[in-house]
Every structure is written in C-alpha cells, then in structure tokens.
Amino acid sequence: MHFIKILLHLLALYATFQRCYSEANQLRDAKTPTDCTPSSSILFEVTGNIYPDGYYYVSVCLGDPPTPYHLDFDTGSHFTWVQCDAPCQKCLPAPHPPYKPVTWKMKGCRDPICEDIRYPKDHVCESPNEPCTYYLRYADGGSSLGVVINDPITLQYTNGTLIKPDISFGCGYHQKHPDPNNRPYVDGILGLGSGKEGILSQLRELGIIKNVVGHCFSTQGGGYLFLGDEFVPSSVVWTPMITSDEFAKRYFLGVAELYVGGAATGVRDLRVLFDSGTTFSFFAPEAYGALVSMLSNDIKEKQLYRVHDEYLPVCWRGPQPFESIEDVKNIFKPIALSFENSQNTWLEMYPEAYLIVTKDGNVCLGILDSTAIGAPTVNLIAAISFHDKLIIYDNENQKIGWTIANCKDPPQSQCHSLVIN
The missing domain is CATH 2.40.70.10 (Acid Proteases)
Structure with a gap:
C-alpha cells in the first residue's frame, strides 16, 4: 500500500512537470535558426470567454517543481496573488489545490515592495522580520488577504529559453466573494497594472522583459497574452x-x-x-x-x-x-x-x-x-x-x-x- 501511494505521488508530480514543460520538450527537438536572436517576450495561451464564463485566464507555473495555476489576468490590478496553504483560513472553489510556498521567503514589512500594499495602511512596522501583509478589494466585492512571499515562477521565452526567477507575489490565505458560486473559477489573479509591486515591473527590474504587455481576446473565445515588446505590430x-x-x-x-x-x-x-x-x-x-x-x-x-x-x-x-x-x-x-x-x-x-x-x-x-x-x-x-x-x-x-x-x-x-x- 505504501509503495502504491509513493507511485501515485510520483505520477502526479510527473504529470505536473509535463504540463509546465511540454512546450519546452517539443522545442528541444527543433533546430534553432542560426540567425535567431534572443527573444524578448513570453507568450501565453488565453482560455475563456465573455459569455457564458465571463472571464479569461492563463496558466502560470509557480514553485519548484513548477506547478500550473490558472490566473485571471487583470490590467486593472497591480498585484499578483494565488490561493495559498499558509494554512488557508478561507479558500474559494478553484481548479487546483492551494499553493504551498517552496521556501517561505516572506517579504518583510519594511521591504520597498510592501510600501503600497501594506495592510493596514497605517500599520507601524516594528521589526524588519515582520511579514508584509496585504489586502486587496475588488469592484465586484471580492477580496484577498495574505502575506507577500518570494518564490520561483517558470517562464519560457518564445525562442525556447527557460528561466525561473524568484518574484514577489501574494500568498492569499483568506479570500471572499459575494457570490462564491458565480465567480471566475481560477486560483488567483495575475496583476498586470503598472505598480512597482506588479509582475511587469519586477520582471523589468530583473532584465527579463521590457515593461510591455499585450492581450488579444477572440469573439469566439480564447486568445493570447504576451509580456515584453517582441510582438508590437506597426499597425498599432x-x-x-x-x-x-x-x-x-x-x-x-x-x-x-x-x-x-x-x-x-x-x-x-x-x-x-x-x-x-x-x-x-x-x-x-x-x-x-x-x-x-x-x-x-x-x-x-x-x-x-x-x-x-x-x-x-x-x-x-x-x-x-x-x-x-x-x-x-x-x-x-x-x-x-x-x-x-x-x-x-x-x-x-x-x-x-x-x-x-x-x-x-x-x-x-x-x-x-x-x-x-x-x-x-x-x-x-x-x-x-x-x-x-x-x-x-x-x-x-x-x-x-x-x-x-x-x-x-x-x-x-x-x-x-x-x-x-
């Protein structure tokens, strides 16, 4: 019985690995053109529609080993968070189990990234070791409360290069929504606003991409999202x-x-x-x-x-x-x-x-x-x-x-x- 449990666990890990790296594996067998220059963008497939779903999401691989999470990407929000086993006090229905932090490298309340998201706003930070607590409230009445952590995100340039930088994002352990059964069925939010605590600014600071984001939603559903400046047409x-x-x-x-x-x-x-x-x-x-x-x-x-x-x-x-x-x-x-x-x-x-x-x-x-x-x-x-x-x-x-x-x-x-x- 113990052997079977171990085998099932290994199979689950393998399936997760395959989901996050399937495209990379395909690419490794392809020949890269000799005149190919380093890529400057990261491209995501978008899933969803306006009706009947009412939202669009992308799959983002977090942690080590990388695990996929469905994130509702939002240019109206500046901070990224995922439902988190910290432990989770109140988590809403979602496609995947709550995220388990890899290193518990928490951002302190005096960290610059905490300045604009600290909760409560007037909180006096007594110690640099005190964790940065965030609270986000959205126009639909939903909210997320948690701590800011630093963990790996797996990204792949369009030329096939894999990178795994550490970024800061929210470990949300208490989520609310006025209608939990009629909300985006996702694991969290990919905040694409322009704040310094946002993923765009962080990746720009690390020299990974330019601070540019583009999205394209099809009337038929689906579409694509890119981070970086590689796919900006002259017709814009x-x-x-x-x-x-x-x-x-x-x-x-x-x-x-x-x-x-x-x-x-x-x-x-x-x-x-x-x-x-x-x-x-x-x-x-x-x-x-x-x-x-x-x-x-x-x-x-x-x-x-x-x-x-x-x-x-x-x-x-x-x-x-x-x-x-x-x-x-x-x-x-x-x-x-x-x-x-x-x-x-x-x-x-x-x-x-x-x-x-x-x-x-x-x-x-x-x-x-x-x-x-x-x-x-x-x-x-x-x-x-x-x-x-x-x-x-x-x-x-x-x-x-x-x-x-x-x-x-x-x-x-x-x-x-x-x-x-």
Whole structure:
C-alpha cells in the first residue's frame, strides 16, 4: 500500500512537470535558426470567454517543481496573488489545490515592495522580520488577504529559453466573494497594472522583459497574452497614458467623446480606463443614457423590442430567438470613443465588442451604468470591448495602443511560434 501511494505521488508530480514543460520538450527537438536572436517576450495561451464564463485566464507555473495555476489576468490590478496553504483560513472553489510556498521567503514589512500594499495602511512596522501583509478589494466585492512571499515562477521565452526567477507575489490565505458560486473559477489573479509591486515591473527590474504587455481576446473565445515588446505590430494606433493621482497604477487614457453610428452624442470629457479583468464595460450615467437612447432609436424599425433577461439590464428580442452575435451585426451600429489627447485617435467598438446573445436568444448590451460599481464619473473599457483587438500597454514609453487582430492566431516569433500553457 505504501509503495502504491509513493507511485501515485510520483505520477502526479510527473504529470505536473509535463504540463509546465511540454512546450519546452517539443522545442528541444527543433533546430534553432542560426540567425535567431534572443527573444524578448513570453507568450501565453488565453482560455475563456465573455459569455457564458465571463472571464479569461492563463496558466502560470509557480514553485519548484513548477506547478500550473490558472490566473485571471487583470490590467486593472497591480498585484499578483494565488490561493495559498499558509494554512488557508478561507479558500474559494478553484481548479487546483492551494499553493504551498517552496521556501517561505516572506517579504518583510519594511521591504520597498510592501510600501503600497501594506495592510493596514497605517500599520507601524516594528521589526524588519515582520511579514508584509496585504489586502486587496475588488469592484465586484471580492477580496484577498495574505502575506507577500518570494518564490520561483517558470517562464519560457518564445525562442525556447527557460528561466525561473524568484518574484514577489501574494500568498492569499483568506479570500471572499459575494457570490462564491458565480465567480471566475481560477486560483488567483495575475496583476498586470503598472505598480512597482506588479509582475511587469519586477520582471523589468530583473532584465527579463521590457515593461510591455499585450492581450488579444477572440469573439469566439480564447486568445493570447504576451509580456515584453517582441510582438508590437506597426499597425498599432497609440494614445498617451495619462498620469493621475486618482488613477495611480491604472491605465488611464484621459478624456474622450462618445459617438454612436458615426454621430456625435454630445457627451464629452469622459474619463477612460482600460481594464482586462472586468467582464463588461461601464459608462458614466450621461454617456450610458445617451448610448441606450441612440441604440434604441436606431433599431426601432428592425422589429426588435425590449425584454427582461436575468443576465443583463438592457436586452432586446427579435421575431425569432437569436443564435449568435452574427445575427445582429448588421442591425446595430458601431460605437466609438475619440480621445482628446491624440488627434484622430479612435477606439471603435463593433457590435461584437459591446453585445452578447444569451441562452434565451436575447441580444443584450454589455455596457453598464458605472454607478453600479460606485464610480459614476468613470468609464471603464473592459474585456468585452477588447474583442478581436490587440491591446498593448507600453509602460516603457507611457502609451497605450490597439489594432484589429485575429486573436485566434498567436503572433509568430522570429525564432519559433511557442505558447506556454
């Protein structure tokens, strides 16, 4: 019996090893071109969709031996954490058992990385050996409490080179969510905001990548995410990141004007943030009201009528139930934001970037009133509105860009096309 337990344990370890290194093993048998230069990016396969799942995630290998964890990647959050056996006081349902720290190399409360995430904020650090406690609360009411640790993360450049740096991330031992059964089924959050405690800044400090991140969500589900500057196409339209104390560590694009079907709504000075970790976009009340009104007027002659749907507040139904977004692409007009900080810079959102078709065959508006999240002056452009676009956050040059893309087709490295999963 004891031998069988050992064998099962070894098989489990082998399976884990294979999951984190399968792509590396494939690559080792391939011939690297002689003119191949060192890669500058790390590419991840993205899993998920807007409906019905409501989130996207990547698989990240933590610890030694490396173990995969599904992390909801979030450009609206600056800190990475994983549910942790520290021991776990309250862990939510997740794909994998809580992470077990390898070395228990905890960050002290006087460590620079602890400055902006220390909990409570006014805590006086009595000793450098005192652990750094963090607490994060999200707009949906979820939260994570834990300590900051330093452990290995396994990453693979697109040319096949494996690296295993130690990074600081949260060991979350107490998680909450207002609806634990209706939340992203993940092990934690991959925070891709611009704070110094974020994974982007840490990897940049270690000389592993440039502080650039890009993501691409397919309307059909899935997509890709990259860290580094290797896959930035020349077709990208750029606008400056705006520095703001109010939106520190967030991706703030300044103010914009709203257009519907090419027509000005008269709603200007909309403060715009990008946030990949939120499912649906949010408009400030004036913009939201104008959008709903103009869309409703545009479809009056299209035999659509308002209906109640439990999934979203504003929905329409046609003579027959809709089967997919393809059924309504020619009925609804595109909407757009024109950014004041960049001449002729527009973010266009076609119907697939602001509508969903529910299981009841209704078409629903995937943009909500921002008063619902207690931020009536904020316009949050979220995952649904990034459909079929490559979005790039260039922290090196303080700019954000986008271009239309086939998000089911990952970019090609000059050495290899390689995805970590």
